[in-house]
Amino acid sequence: MKIGELARSTGVSVRALRYYEQEGLIRSARSGNGYRDFAPEAVDAVQQIRALIDSGLPTRIIREVLPYLEGPESLLPRKPCTYMLDEVARHRDQLERRVTCLTRNRDALDAYLRAARTAATAHDA
Numbered sequence: 001m002k003i004g005e006l007a008r009s010t011g012v013s014v015r016a017l018r019y020y021e022q023e024g025l026i027r028s029a030r031s032g033n034g035y036r037d038f039a040p041e042a043v044d045a046v047q048q049i050r051a052l053i054d055s056g057l058p059t060r061i062i063r064e065v066l067p068y069l070e071g072p073e074s075l076l077p078r079k080p081c082t083y084m085l086d087e088v089a090r091h092r093d094q095l096e097r098r099v100t101c102l103t104r105n106r107d108a109l110d111a112y113l114r115a116a117r118t119a120a121t122a123h124d125a
Helices: 003-010 014-022 042-054 059-069 082-124
Strands: none
Touching: 003 014, 003 042, 014 042, 042 059, 059 082
16 A cells, blocks of 8 residues: 555554654555555554554654564563663553543543533433
């Protein structure tokens, strides 16, 4: 699929896709006319990358962990770099705090909606 098709399929800009490719997060083949040609699996990869970026992970860490997200554990380095382990753990903890906050916000919105719907139903009766 061409880069424009991938952009439409994922909602990610062509510019961002070029950046992901430059950073080694996704790969494309080149067709005879020089256009990028992405495999259908690129849609899932881009969505995963986007979700990781949205969760606050920098591309330098995404580049390191992306191969392991769906690959066999045998891909893991024999002796992981302590710095990388600390960085990933720090980002994981940060993500956990965001999940907790988002869950709390979702629960507050649910409570508001329940109360507002109850009030609207009582008002209509």
